[in-house]
Amino acid sequence: MNILQNIHAVDVHTFSWFMARKHRVGFTRIGRAISFSADGPLYALLALSLWWLEFNTLVLILVMGFALERCLYFLLKRGFKRNRPADALENFSSFIIPSDQFSFPSGHTSGAFFIAYCLSKFFPEFSVLLYIWASHVGLSRIFLGVHFPTDTVMGALLGTACAAIMVGVLV
Numbered sequence: 650m651n652i653l654q655n656i657h658a659v660d661v662h663t664f665s666w667f668m669a670r671k672h673r674v675g676f677t678r679i680g681r682a683i684s685f686s687a688d689g690p691l692y693a694l695l696a697l698s699l700w701w702l703e704f705n706t707l708v709l710i711l712v713m714g715f716a717l718e719r720c721l722y723f724l725l726k727r728g729f730k731r732n733r734p735a736d737a738l739e740n741f742s743s744f745i746i747p748s749d750q751f752s753f754p755s756g757h758t759s760g761a762f763f764i765a766y767c768l769s770k771f772f773p774e775f776s777v778l779l780y781i782w783a784s785h786v787g788l789s790r791i792f793l794g795v796h797f798p799t800d801t802v803m804g805a806l807l808g809t810a811c812a813a814i815m816v817g818v819l820v
Contacts, residue, residue: 668741668794680790687758687760692711710816713819715763743793753797757787761808
């Protein structure tokens, strides 16, 4: 059994544990709202607001960083072609319809951690709240049934790495 099969087996087991939680339906309702907060159009609105408030360096970091993050995200999605839980597991349906076919990495989680990192550098007093929100975005994607846990972990790493690169280059 190779390492990817081992990771997938642990992932399926962990995913099943999440799905077996007694209060999963409540988590799913809350998860929809949290997941929506990490949709792309809201990031554009955030960047426009920050530009209007004259946080020009931060806006540049967001625009350039998201360009890098999205390129890497699409390369990874198309390269790994990992099926989503509803396609990989028998008798399972997700609670929402995902916007694309593949699962790895989680784009919502990547974007959320990218935003959390960038905003934390400029507004450190909100760091804890930003990272709590980003973590909840990742958890919501699992509870909605569209990602395995490692998808969200790798999304968090991707978003954080792209943010760290852009902050390092542009600040």
